[in-house]
Amino acid sequence: QKEVEQNSGPLSVPEGAIASLNCTYSDRVSQSFFWYRQYSGKSPELIMSIYSNGDKEDGRFTAQLNKASQYVSLLIRDSQPSDSATYLCAVTYSGAGSYQLTFGKGTKLSVIP
Amino acid sequence: DTEVTQTPKHLVMGMTNKKSLKCEQHMGHRAMYWYKQKAKKPPELMFVYSYEKLSINESVPSRFSPECPNSSLLNLHLHALQPEDSALYLCASSQVRTVRGNTIYFGEGSWLTVV
Numbered sequence: 001q002k003e004v005e006q007n008s009g010p011l012s013v014p015e016g017a018i019a020s021l022n023c024t025y026s027d028r029v030s031q032s033f034f035w036y037r038q039y040s041g042k043s044p045e046l047i048m049s050i051y052s053n054g055d056k057e058d059g060r061f062t063a064q065l066n067k068a069s070q071y072v073s074l075l076i077r078d079s080q081p082s083d084s085a086t087y088l089c090a091v092t093y094s095g096a097g098s099y100q101l102t103f104g105k106g107t108k109l110s111v112i113p
Numbered sequence: 114d115t116e117v118t119q120t121p122k123h124l125v126m127g128m129t130n131k132k133s134l135k136c137e138q139h140m141g142h143r144a145m146y147w148y149k150q151k152a153k154k155p156p157e158l159m160f161v162y163s164y165e166k167l168s169i170n171e172s173v174p175s176r177f178s179p180e181c182p183n184s185s186l187l188n189l190h191l192h193a194l195q196p197e198d199s200a201l202y203l204c205a206s207s208q209v210r211t212v213r214g215n216t217i218y219f220g221e222g223s224w225l226t227v228v
Contacts, residue, residue, distance in 0.1 A: 043203055043222040088155055101217055103155035
């Protein structure tokens with residue numbers, strides 16, 4: 001059973017702080033890793049994708065991947081109230097043509113003004 | 114703004130009705146997906162089309178019938194649904210890759226209520 005685990009939260013951080021969201025996955029042959037943001041009542045929106053070990057930065061967002069530890073994280077710097085949403089970690093596994101995107105249950109982030 | 118467009122955004126249907134959800138993308142993607150999402154749950158994969166052919170059916174009941182008329186369009190035909198089928202239905206698309214995972218882009222979704 002291929003699993004993606006996230007702390008469901010809620011995670012509360014003050015405005016301007018760094019929010020750290022974590023995700024672990026069970027299958028060592030996982031190839032691609034994604035973070036989606038989902039506002040209440042809306043569809044998931046892609047925030048970051050990462051394929052190689054290390055850090056990837058895009059604006060206030062940094063994704064970190066450690067394949068040896070089977071761990072991927074998302075850091076949000078200078079958190080804003082508009083970042084309040086559920087963040088979904090998603091992993092694709094090789095095998096079915098990489099179509100199988102497995103989601104974690106999501107972490108609800110609240111940024112307190 | 115998403116480049117995957119879904120219609121209708123909201124649909125209320127009775128258990129004996131027949132209706133369809135529609136999806137269109139203009140990103141040149143050759144893989145298209147239907148996901149179902151219940152409240153406070155992650156999206157669950159229903160179907161995958163690759164090059165207009167059904168490649169994955171995640172044991173979805175036959176009251177859901179997908180159709181891919183061409184590379185830009187994806188439909189989900191609904192018939193004799195149950196109230197528990199009420200959910201957000203998400204269409205998505207991606208390139209087709211076998212080496213790295215595909216980046217999947219979601220439409221805004223169709224909210225379905227079965228009464």
